[in-house]
Amino acid sequence: MTINWRKSRRSQDDLNSNCVELSTNTPDATLVQDSKNPGVYLTLSAGELASFVNRVRSGNLDH
DSSP: OOOOEEEOGGGTTOTTOOOEEEESSOTTOEEEEETTSTTOEEEEOHHHHHHHHHHHHHTTTOO
């Protein structure tokens, strides 16, 4: 299966930007990859993805 990837619209104009891409055609899980390192990805359930997004939004993963 070919995986379709989506990245944020905010990253579309900057070809050198660092961004995370999400799969759009994997029904049982969401795949997450770093645009600088395509082909290496995490597989997340819906609950795991929601938890990850909440932690990013809250700033818990900031350095």
